[in-house]
Amino acid sequence: MKTRKIYNRIALLRHERGMTRKELAEKTGVNFQTIGYLERAEYNPSLDLAFRVSEVFGFPVDFIFSTQPQVPISEELHKRIQTKKEK
Numbered sequence: 001m002k003t004r005k006i007y008n009r010i011a012l013l014r015h016e017r018g019m020t021r022k023e024l025a026e027k028t029g030v031n032f033q034t035i036g037y038l039e040r041a042e043y044n045p046s047l048d049l050a051f052r053v054s055e056v057f058g059f060p061v062d063f064i065f066s067t068q069p070q071v072p073i074s075e076e077l078h079k080r081i082q083t084k085k086e087k
Helices: 010-016 021-028 032-039 047-057 073-086
Strands: none
Touching (some): 010 032
């Protein structure tokens, strides 16, 4: 079975917070090179690592990681707001 590519918003979130790869690596307990591999989608995170990244940024795992190419954050937020209004 072929491994699915996991897309993510790590680089965007890291840049927004002015965080280096090394700083994120220290907060998640991995090597800074692992963060680079994740950002380039060359490596799929373990479930544990995905949750650690999620905790650092304060967003749900499915907001940061996806099996489909991700839409811009502004579009994603708009969609979530519309869904809440419809409930």
